[in-house]
């Protein structure tokens with residue numbers, strides 16, 4: 408029997424405790440062990456961005472991290488982006504701007520957009536393009552994806568103004 | 577596309593990591609950002625018996641400035657270097673070049689130590705560290721040693737690091753403030769490894785002649801290539817357009833690129849010529865600006 412290692416991790420605000428093999432990829436841990444299949448796996452070598460998740464608030468490729476490494480950390484996957492009842496402004500903007508076709512790249516795009524807007528709430532088109540440059544959209548819908556992120560930035564700026572607080576991303 | 581089984585260790589101290597390395601002899605691999613190692617594990621191009629994860633050795637992640645040099649811990653992530661005000665101020669060539677390394681997700685994890693030890697000849701950081709005249713501090717079971725880039729980068733994906741050693745620190749000399757610099761790269765898509773890249777530093781004397789220069793190429797040989805003849809050509813002279821053209825020509829002659837799907841050897845050599853000249857022009861413009 409291969410050796411197993413304990414992992415305690417908070418994913419989308421929920422604490423999980425599991426034991427995993429050393430070689431378990433974070434992407435497989437999320438999908439297979441936690442059954443959070445929103446995180447997609449395209450290439451398993453860092454080339455497509457579909458598996459992007461936030462690790463302690465930073466975007467990372469979950470196919471290039473081991474599950475054991477996130478012991479003690481906080482992870483956000485696409486399942487944790489929406490409020491219980493309501494889509495996140497980025498998700499709404501993707502929907503309204505037809506920024507998804509087959510939807511395979513969408514979870515990764517949304518998480519990178521989230522990380523981008525948190526750091527830079529009013530990005531230029533160029534900055535958005537750089538921000539999603541690690542992602543491949545096989546349906547090639549980049550124009551609408553960029554538009555959606557622009558729309559989301561505007562929406563989030565408005566809500567944070569009316570509420571007087573920064574949108575909790 | 578899943579790694580083969582391995583034993584996993586996550587030491588919190590450098591000494592502990594060194595002991596683990598020694599205990600496993602050649603069968604262990606250090607895991608830093610994982611952005612080069614994990615793809616190799618996933619594709620089973622590497623099958624180490626043990627993985628020694630150094631991510632919990634937080635004492636290896638820092639950026640310090642002291643007496644004329646910058647000291648960067650081996651585990652310092654690309655993103656931390658990219659966003660560092662000290663680096664931007666003291667070593668703007670690094671700030672410029674590091675933005676060419678992969679994408680944000682890759683830079684959030686990848687480390688300077690990992691990038692140097694991986695030693696891809698088309699990678700930005702080995703090129704920049706060579707151009708600056710940096711040094712690598714390697715720590716092993718029998719003590720430390722300091723290695724210069726010319727000795728450190730041995731060949732394609734091969735360095736002078738022993739399997740019992742860890743790259744603990746990178747030291748970068750701070751070039752005098754008026755130094756002009758440029759980093760130029762051609763890659764197929766933003767974030768890909770370079771087809772060809774060139775890093776240039778240029779320091780002028782008070783007669784506006786070249787006092788000191790450094791010209792290093794990526795993607796045109798098994799290691800970063802220091803274009804020594806081009807540097808020598810500039811020394812003590814006024815840096816004219818004609819001289820820069822000549823320096824570009826010499827750099828092209830001295831490069832030894834190979835052909836692959838991203839570009840033929842001839843294309844690469846031609847690009848070396850053009851980009852070396854362009855990089856010198858940009859560095860010269862900055863140096864002139866700074867001299868005012």
Ligand SMILES: Cc1cc2nc3c(=O)[nH]c(=O)nc-3n(C[C@H](O)[C@H](O)[C@H](O)COP(=O)(O)OP(=O)(O)OC[C@H]3O[C@@H](n4cnc5c(N)ncnc54)[C@H](O)[C@@H]3O)c2cc1C
Pocket residue numbers: 452453454605606607608609610611612613614650651676677678679682685686687688689690691692693694698699700701737741742743744767768769770
């Ligand atoms: C999609 C993608 C695009 C990329 N694009 C680029 C690019 O354009 N330019 C570029 O330069 N890089 C690129 N990279 C690689 C990236 O920069 C890596 O971060 C880097 O090459 C390796 O650093 P790491 O910390 O991830 O090292 P790891 O992958 O963890 O390790 C790499 C190697 O170094 C060894 N090692 C790591 N740290 C140490 C240490 N301190 N002491 C001793 N040995 C050590 C490991 O054992 C391993 O052999 C890309 C990666 C991906 C996935």
Ligand code: FES
Pocket residue numbers: 447448449450451452453454455456457458459468469470471
């Ligand atoms: S599955 Fe991770 S980058 Fe493609």
Ligand code: FES
Pocket residue numbers: 506507508509510511512513543544545546547548
């Ligand atoms: S919508 Fe199909 S891959 Fe992007």
